[in-house]
Amino acid sequence: MKVTYLDNNATTRVAPEVMEEMLPFMDTLYGNPSSMHTFGGQVQKHLAQARERAAQALDCSPEEIIFTSGGTEGDNAAIFAAVNSQPDKRHLVTTRVEHPAVLNTCKYLEGRGYEVTYLPVDGYGRVNLDQLRESLRPDTALVSVMYANNETGNIYPVQAMAEMVKERGVLFHTDAVQVIGKLDLSMQKLPVDYLALSGHKIHAPKGVGAMFVRKKAPFRPFILGGHQENGRRAGTENTAGIVGLGRAMQLAAMDIAEENTRVAALRDRLEQGLTREVEQTRINGDRESRLPNTLNISFKYVEGEAILLMLDTLGVCASSGSACTSGNLEPSSVLRAMGVPFTHVHGSIRFSLSRYTTQEEVDLVLDHLPGIINKLRDMSPFGQGREPAASAPRY
Amino acid sequence: MKVTYLDNNATTRVAPEVMEEMLPFMDTLYGNPSSMHTFGGQVQKHLAQARERAAQALDCSPEEIIFTSGGTEGDNAAIFAAVNSQPDKRHLVTTRVEHPAVLNTCKYLEGRGYEVTYLPVDGYGRVNLDQLRESLRPDTALVSVMYANNETGNIYPVQAMAEMVKERGVLFHTDAVQVIGKLDLSMQKLPVDYLALSGHKIHAPKGVGAMFVRKKAPFRPFILGGHQENGRRAGTENTAGIVGLGRAMQLAAMDIAEENTRVAALRDRLEQGLTREVEQTRINGDRESRLPNTLNISFKYVEGEAILLMLDTLGVCASSGSACTSGNLEPSSVLRAMGVPFTHVHGSIRFSLSRYTTQEEVDLVLDHLPGIINKLRDMSPFGQGREPAASAPRY
Amino acid sequence: MWEYTDKVKEFFLNPKNAGEISDADAVGEVGSLACGDALKLFLKVDDSGVIQDASFQTFGCASAIASSSVLTELLKGKTVDEASRITNKDIARELGGLPKEKMHCSVMGQQALEAALKNLRGEEAATRDLEGEVVCECFGVTDEEIKRAIRD
Ligand SMILES: Cc1ncc(COP(=O)(O)O)c(C=O)c1O
Ligand SMILES: Cc1ncc(COP(=O)(O)O)c(C=O)c1O
Ligand code: FES
Ligand code: FES
Incomplete structure (x- = not known):
């Protein structure tokens, strides 16, 4: 069965252009870039090129790039760098909608005596700038706010936030995993100290990522050992992955215009079609400030996993923030932080598109999802209250 | 020019069998193993298979395997797990010849108030078991001893050490990066709590590795975030790398007989040839207990980098423990810990073979290296004292 | 992804006895x-105490729907x-097993059955307000019950 992949915020396919550049670094150019011989040395040159490309995509200098094993490591490294370089500062600020890579690192630090302010969000998932300002303390070591949320696609005003926070002399980290290739970022303009990104969200492979660390920002290596990455990240370099990431960042920077037009148009087609064909839906997130590829939609009275499994029989891949509370499965903490009613949290589905998404794929969902919702609502003890939509097919 | 790759302790070529299994996970089976859909779920099954294979190679249970980004991360994770799970124990024991992944983590802990005993080694690089026993204290959190040394190939008596240390109720970690595929390991028999290994030393790609963590051993995740690896290592899994590592471990387990006969015979041919053809050499390490693929040899009165560069012009890749002390380049701390005289440290060369090494490659070195040494000695102010070897060609 | 047996998938995708018995x-x-x-279980019982018909309405995940459906078949x-x-x-x-994280979905079936049998004996109201959004009672299944269900 043909796969209709609408789960690109979870992970993406490696682009053919990326594959092509990576492969030689496995079985022909397999030398260790730290080696003294030419065979290893030439690999070092390709790493340098990848670093240049990454730096160009972020508009920063190559020395400000550190390659990592992914977004999670980057988030961990940034937070620990801020905290370990300022041992007297014992307070952090973040939001309630961060990725677990940030949230769980903050929770770990709470267990070590740190205080963490988790900024609340409103019903649209927005953070209040005044609350951020008021949360800052003389002992605040770091503010960490994601650039865009993986579940809702919400884009946060990191420019304004970072400006305000830097004015107070506090370090700022942003998890930019979801915005690379979707927003045009310039580290010259964005006054953050640290930024984390991940390869597998932008058509590079899983298990590689990068951080931006501003020259003036304090840094402490998170993974300790050899002198790789200029002494800032130990471990033999994932050469194939890094070369792939460099290429993917280059491609992603070229695709930003496309993301914002073609991909957004497909997402809007999906959103409009679903809200038209199905009653009792809810768009989760901030439609005024949202990634062009993301749609998080709730269907009242049905459960997300059930929807996903029915979509799965059609080869459609999406994801859900649902999970009933009677098990130890936790429903989406992001949607709950937004105060999305439980009835809607349980029936939430995230569709996330990519540059490979076609209109046929979107239309496949539009053709079948209304009927799936009807079928599930027919089975549900709560399904009766609804009005049938005009044109939804019955299963 | 044909590359004669004799630097396999630095890194190895990805095996064709490994490549073949990995590639689909980049551009066709690219789903996220945590996804709810079949497309991601099938990847999860391949991860499970890789875990089975890794477990089989180590003779442990699959739940005792955690996939990592490499050997360095595994060493860090093991040490921090031991330390963070026993906050009252503030002492560690290791050796002076560990890899920087262990040494620098220990140094970091010293900066945080820990005490570390660095066991000395004798002239052959051996650790004294009685000294290990005497170093143990009631507050010893961990003993970390590498299974084999990357520079000399020395194999340490980890079985005896771990037995003794476990008898005293102390946790034991071993850096086994250099022994996978060279020694037959059974975690059922070897009473270590933690073990780290790395893919790129066994013909899997760079940037992936694994740890063994015994079921009964305490563990704390090192990289914090999502629930991957059963909550023990956060971050989207390097699926292609993990599948490749699983296959490589399977292959490596099959190659142990070959390592111990064919590869060892080639190494011995190289060693005997060089010591016969060149005077004033020194074999560094413990020839009674050494990896079958490693030869660390010193040539008095010449400098390692100069030798390497001459070898490089012939396409021969090896490495050196040298680096003059007038730069900020440090000569091998392993050889210095062994008390290898400075004159020999500077002229040390490590050849490390693999299952792909051929006799022609070894003979190429045997044909040319004696001449290279002579040429360099002719240039050296110390070179005069020597007797010319009978059959060494002159350049 | 949950490891669902073919039987779970079948009972989820083509559930038997979905709907109300008026x-x-x-x-x-x-x-x-x-x-x-949430699960609503309907029973039709003849004079000799034999269950002639059973049906369900379920709001929940695939395991919950499949559990409900297979329960009505069993009944x-x-x-x-x-x-x-x-x-x-x-x-x-009967479903060929459920993932351990999903065992509680089958607990709901047992609980609905207990409620229906009580109702048959006249001990419990036929309906209650399932739409409550604030208080989550999770059908009275305690953590302990879930843990037991998972362990067993
Ligand atoms: C916003 C965000 N941050 C961090 C991560 C973690 O990245 P990785 O999976 O590469 O560790 C992800 C994706 O998983 C993400 O969406
Ligand atoms: C003995 C030893 N330990 C640890 C490592 C680190 O492994 P990695 O480079 O995969 O991080 C290496 C090799 O670099 C090694 O030889
Ligand atoms: S003389 Fe060149 S490294 Fe010291
Ligand atoms: S009913 Fe299945 S997850 Fe709760």
């Missing part, structure tokens, strides 16, 4: 919208006495 002799309800899962033709001995483990077994 003249049911007994109705049992558990769960709520707030919890993310048909059984006496009330036999039915009272059906447990969530029987439901899971």
